[in-house]
Each structure stands twice: as structure tokens, then as C-alpha cells.
Amino acid sequence: MKMTWRWYGEGNDSITLDQIRQIPGVSGIVWSLHHKAAGEAWDEAEIEAEANKIVSNGFSAAVVESVNVHDDIKIGLPSRDRYIDLYIDTIRKLSAVGVKVICYNFMPVFDWTRTQLYYPLPDGSNALFYEKASIGSNPGEMAEMILRGGGSYTIPGWEPERLARLDELFAAYAGVTEERLFDNLVYFLRKIIPVCEEVGIKMAIHPDDPPWQIFGLPRIVRSQASIRRILDAVDSPSNGLTFCSGSLGTHPENDLPAILREFRHRIPFAHLRSVKVFENGDFVEVSHRLGDGSVNLPELVRILHEHGYDGYVRPDHGRHLWGEEAYCRPGYGLYDRALGAMYLLGVWDGLEDARQAATEGGEFDVGAE
Template identity: 60%
Template sequence: MRMTFRWYGEGNDSVTLEQIKQIPGVEGVVWALHHRQAGEVWPEEEVMEVKKQADAHGFHLDVVESINVHEDIKLGKASRDEYIENYKISLRNVAKAGARVVCFNFMPVFDWTRTDLFKELGDGSTALFYEKSKVENMDPDELIKQTTDSGYTMPGWEPERLKTIEDSFRAYETVDEEQLWKNMEHFLLEVLPVAEEEGIKMAIHPDDPPWSVFNLPRIINSESAIERYLSISDSPSHCLTLCSGSLGANPENDIPHIIRRFADRIAFAHIRNVKTYDNGDFIETSHRSRDGSVPIDDVVRAYHEAGFKGYVRPDHGRHLWDEDCRPGYGLYDRALGIMYLWGLWDAYELEKRKGVG
């Protein structure tokens, strides 16, 4: 596996490239032009500026997360073709900086949903928390306010995007899951030929959480949904970002099994743990298997058995030792997570050399 670390860019992240460089085994940063809104072209000069910054620290920019898909594309509006053409230009421009994977999602309105960004755990650390009954009974505006009050820009919750939130909700009243599937297929069949030309794998991220929120359609949320998604095209650029935390919020999703089944189509792996509750709540925990409900040890074993050579990053971490950071994206716990993942991987490598297991 090839270890990476998500970085939000100079002046937009509490974590520096100098700090990331000190985490063993990290070879690249997962990046984006976060100031660019969905539908805008990513200019070549801005892309190359990020490359210059990464090159100075010996990092590659193989993985982009994310070139966001404009809402008009998801809705299937007449204006979508303009935004799809812009997306193609952006793909060509990131390829010039060495991009090999573009992680994206097709979640309507909200990229992800949590009800508490700093829920305290028993050890005094805090983490992202989802309270199901609260979501079912709260107004979306209330959720928007508490999510954007962290002091950091949050991907998927950009102020410009949220200005039209009421219009977006109204628009989705006529778009059900089947229509969303059709709109996604149209987008993919347009962009995959360009991605293939540029040597880029388009790797969709599952819905987070993997069920409907505020009655919005969600479609990438289970093994059967992944199977349907991957059947859309046999292009080598048609791939998956397997997020153990997003899918793992639903206990019915067997993450190690999903990895073993679709390993050859996984271009990018987000590895994180969540503790789930019978009432539908879940909270993000340390990466350690016993701290949550996702068997991270078996998740890594599944990748190891598959000879996975794709990109991996530790996903959301807890907030430790009074660190002031973007919710879920501090330095300390993600660095601890990397060392746990490497420890598992190295143990499985040793087993393999000794003929054990």
C-alpha cells in the first residue's frame, strides 16, 4: 500500500508539510484547490503551484480529493454539459501535476453529515459524532450553522454552496434514487474517456452516512450498490474509493468482504474506525480495531491478501492533546493511525515471509 496524508494547502491547514514529512512512510499528500467552487475550472497555474510546494518536500500529488461535481450535474439540469466540460479541463490540468486518482462523490447537497464535531470520548479526546434521532428532527439550517462554526472551511460545506441550499432541496423533490443513478451514469460516460486518456482513475467515495439524510437520495451505500456502480463501465479508469468509516456506519456492511470482492477496482482506500450503536448513532474512534466496530485488523489483512498497491490514507482522527485543528483532520491522531496501519501491514508481511497465516 502507498501511504498518503490529506492536506488542505498552505494557509488553509493547521498541519504543515514539514510535519507530515516526519510521519514514517508517507510519500504523498492528498490535495485539492479548496478555494475553487464546484463547476469551476482548476487553472493549470494554480495546480502547478501546489506541485511546487509538494515537490519542495518530496511529496507526490498522485491523489486529488476532490474535484467536486456541480449540483446541476447531479440534478441532470440542462446546464450540466457546461460543468462537465469544465470538469474535463480540470482533469487534464491535474494530470499535468502527476494526478493518477481523482476521488469524488455523488452525494446530493451535503458531502457528509455529523451532529457534533467535538463529541467527548471517555478518554477526554473528542471526535465527530452522528446522532440519528437529532438529524431526523432538526432543521437543515441548524445543522449547517453548527457544522460551519468550527472556524475552518469544511469540504462539502463551503459557504458559497450553502447559499443556495433551499433551492437545492426544492430541486431534489423531483429527483429520486433511480434518476440520480441515471444522472451519475451520464456524467461518468462523459468524463471517463478523458480520465482514461490522462491515465487517471475516477474513484467514487461512498455516501457518508450510507443512508438518506433529510429525504435526499443516496445511492453508493452498500455492496450491491457498489456492484451496480462498477457495472456502468469496464473502463480501467472506473474505480472506487473504499472508505471503511463511511460504509462501516451501517453494521450490515461487511467491509473486509467488500474489499476482498472488489480489490482490483479499489484505487484509493480511506481507513478509519467508527463505533456504532443500536439506535443508529455512531462516533469516530481511534484506528485501533478494539476501539470501534470496524475490524481494522481484518480490513488491512484483506488489502494485504489482495497485494494492494493502491493509495491509502488514514481518515478522520480524534482531536488529541488540545490540538487546534480542522474537525477530523488534526495531525496527532492521524499520525497514530498511520503507525497502527503500518504495524498491521508489517505484521502480515512477516507472516507471509514465515509462511504463517
């Protein structure tokens, strides 16, 4: 298990590589060219400069999150082939600097959706919060509320230039059903996966967040069955899943251990975090610790350990601690993500230690099946 950290780049992230280096066990930086809009060509010199900066500071630059997919591809417009060709060009350029995994999503219009960015928790921290009743019928009002709540800071995962043309996008997606969106994803994958196989890159689709429809928009990566359908449709090791315990864990019908066991060979990247899900369907981000939320992270780490997982993980979202919401990206502060990384590595180290003791003493039983 290779621990990584999502970083938004110098001048774009208040957290520095020097600070990240002080978190024990973090060996890789998850990066992107965040100023690039979906469908825009990635410049080779910019790619090399960013990757070299990361590697020269002692980190791996093997994971990129994200190379955003243009709406014309998702909608299935005649122009999609041009944007797919640009995507393939970026894949080739990223492989040249050692990238092994590209995390992406296929969510229409909105990326991850929350209704409050700084929801107060009982311990005095605050976190991202989703209130079902606040998701009304007007996506423009919701987007404005989220952006206003973010102040002058970028909302991770959102593309501000798209929010300025919501009416246009909703009109474009009006005839896109879940079946059609699925077909458009398969079309995209059939074009890019042979190139990924050639250059040694694995695509890792991120689950919808939350994993249900909002504003009537189709969602197709939200359950064990839907993931299976996508992976089977283009059956290649290069067509993989980003296992996100927080996204999938917000739906009570998702069996996270079962999902992890079934698709473990197709998971090159994992986001490990917890959420507390309330009876009415609301949920809030919480600490990684067992018992604070609805996700059993130690069990998930144990499953990864059982199967010798050697892919990449990151602690993903965290609470805002000790006043850092004044400057951090919502959900992407320093302190709680650092605590999360150490918690996950502590669970892994405990399993490693137990395995070593068993090897020396002839027994090994930490609940493995």
C-alpha cells in the same frame, strides 16, 4: 500500499509539510485546490504550483481529493454538459502534473454529515459524532448547528457557499429520485471515463456518509449492491471506488471484508478508519485500534496485503488529542491521524515480516484464506 495524508494547503491548514514529513511511511499528499467551487475552472498555473510544492518537499502528488461535481450534473439540468466539459478540462490538467487518482462524491447538497464536532470520549479526547435523533426535518437548522459548532474553522468537505442557498438547492433536487441520480451519475461517467482512460487517471467515487438518506435526499453509494451497480454501469478500470471503511462501516448490514474482496481491483484509493456504532444507530469516530470501534481494520489491511494492494490509502478522520481542537479542522488534526498511519503501517509491516519469514522457512500463515 502507499500511505498518504490529506493536506489542505499552506495558509489553509495548520499542519505543515515539514510536520507530515516526520510521520514515518507517509509518502504522498492528498490535495486539492480547496478554494475552487464546484463547476469552477481550475487554473493550470495554480495546479502546477501546488503539485510542485508537494513534490519539492519529497511527496507524491498523485491523489487529488476532491474535484467537486456541480449540482447541475447531479440534478441532470441542460447546463450539465458545460460543467462536464470544465471537469474534463481539469482532469487533463491534473494528469499533466502526474495525478493518478481523483476522489469525488455524488452526494446531493450535503457532504459528510455529523451532529457534533467535538463529542467527548471516555479517554478525554473528542471526535466527530452522529446522533440520529438530532437529524430533524429542517436541514437549515442542522447546517447552522454544524457550522456554529465549527467556530471560525472550515468544515472539511462542506462548501460554505452552497449552505447559503439551501432552500434553492432543496427545491432543485425535489424531483430527483435515487434512480434519476444514478442515471445522472452514469451520464457523467460515460462522458469523463474515456478521457480518464486516455490520460491514465482513475476516478474513485466516495461512499455516502452516512450511507442512508438524510432529509429525504437520494443516496446511491451506500452498499455492496449499489457500488456494484455503479462499477458495472461503466465497466472500466478508470471507474473506481474510494473504499471508506468509516463511511460504509456505519451501516451494520455492510460487510466490509466482502466489499473489499469483491471490488479490490477497482479500488485505487482507500480511507481506513474506525467508528463505534451504537445500537440506536448513533456513531462516533474512534481510534484505529482493534477493539475501540466496530471496524476490524487489521482484517481489512490483511485482505489488501493478501492481494498485493499497491494503491493509495490514508488514515482519514481522527480524534482530537491534547487540546488540538482549538486550531485543527474538525476530524483532521495531526496527532490521531499520525497514530492511525503508524498503526496501519504497523499491521502491514507485520504481515510483510511474516511473509518474509515464511519465504525463508517454508511456511506462511497469518490467517490468509
